[in-house]
Amino acid sequence: MQTIATVSEMQAFARDRRAEGKTIGLVPTxxxxxxxxxxxxxxAAARADIVVVSIFVNPTQxxxxxxxxxxxxxxxxxxxxxxxxxxxxxxxxxxEEIYPRGYSTFIAEEHxxxxxxxxxxxxxxxxxxTVVAKLFLICQPTFAVFGQKDAQQVAVxxxxxxxxxxxxxxxxxxxxxxxxxxxxxxxxxxxxATQRGEALALSRALFKxxxxxxxxxxxxxxxxxxxxxxxxxxxxxxxxxxxxxxxxSMEPLREVIPGDSVLAIAAWVDEVRLIxxxxx
Ligand code: AMP
Numbered sequence: 001m002q003t004i005a006t007v008s009e010m011q012a013f014a015r016d017r018r019a020e021g022k023t024i025g026l027v028p029t030x031x032x033x034x035x036x037x038x039x040x041x042x043x044a045a046a047r048a049d050i051v052v053v054s055i056f057v058n059p060t061q062x063x064x065x066x067x068x069x070x071x072x073x074x075x076x077x078x079x080x081x082x083x084x085x086x087x088x089x090x091x092x093x094x095x096e097e098i099y100p101r102g103y104s105t106f107i108a109e110e111h112x113x114x115x116x117x118x119x120x121x122x123x124x125x126x127x128x129x130t131v132v133a134k135l136f137l138i139c140q141p142t143f144a145v146f147g148q149k150d151a152q153q154v155a156v157x158x159x160x161x162x163x164x165x166x167x168x169x170x171x172x173x174x175x176x177x178x179x180x181x182x183x184x185x186x187x188x189x190x191x192x193a194t195q196r197g198e199a200l201a202l203s204r205a206l207f208k209x210x211x212x213x214x215x216x217x218x219x220x221x222x223x224x225x226x227x228x229x230x231x232x233x234x235x236x237x238x239x240x241x242x243x244x245x246x247x248x249s250m251e252p253l254r255e256v257i258p259g260d261s262v263l264a265i266a267a268w269v270d271e272v273r274l275i276x277x278x279x280x
Contacts, residue, residue, distance in 0.1 A: 056095075
């Protein structure tokens with residue numbers, strides 16, 4: 001497996017492969033790779049000639065108060081994991097390579113990015129859309145794979161891709177969970193054993209909503225009330241939002257639209273901010 005750290009080399013590599021008629025599948029990540037990320041790589045490997053994994057802790061998607069400086073960085077281990085899952089190339093640029101001194105151009109989606117995560121993290125998606133647009137221009141993928149774990153990110157990136165006529169297919173992978181339900185996340189390592197136990201309330205709340213829908217419930221207020229009740233049962237959990245939204249627009253729904261509704265949760269478990277969701 002090859003590693004590239006500069007934009008010019010990455011663009012040249014992608015241009016040459018595309019000229020040869022090869023398809024490129026891109027998996028954008030911030031590293032600290034876990035099995036959820038590797039699922040994305042395996043999905044890409046099943047359908048692309050060349051699989052590129054990008055590893056870049058993107059400073060513009062973190063607010064000054066957030067965990068940018070302490071976000072885990074473990075490139076050597078990530079390279080081995082990416083290779084084992086079928087990556088052909090890892091693109092791992094330094095921050096100055098992507099944002100040279102004086103950098104001043106941003107891409108912002110201004111509707112889907114507003115609710116939910118956009119309320120607590122008003123500059124987050126501007127950072128995400130900017131870096132993903134750059135990665136598309138640098139890596140020239142045929143398709144890119146993202147995780148359903150970040151449902152609003154998927155919706156924002158789909159909208160950006162449509163609005164800007166970007167010739168990249170967006171592929172979505174299901175959320176990978178621990179056997180007890182906890183969604184895999186690079187931030188789970190911040191949790192103590194006690195906190196991790198309480199964090200299970202997020203997936204428990206989502207599964208309860210899924211069971212209610214299977215039993216015929218459609219009303220969002222009933223689903224939200226039950227999920228919130230499960231979360232509030234935990235001493236260390238503080239609810240940021242519980243919302244039933246349309247999976248594309250992220251607009252609130254009064255009732256479940258089967259297959260198009262997402263129940264989304266964000267909560268603090270002490271000082272660790274977690275998100276999770278389920279498609280209903
Ligand atoms: P991150 O490195 O956390 O920015 O995530 C990189 C990609 O992996 C994003 O598309 C995430 O949605 C996806 N991802 C993160 N956690 C999971 C998970 N548990 N299951 C599936 N995909 C995930």
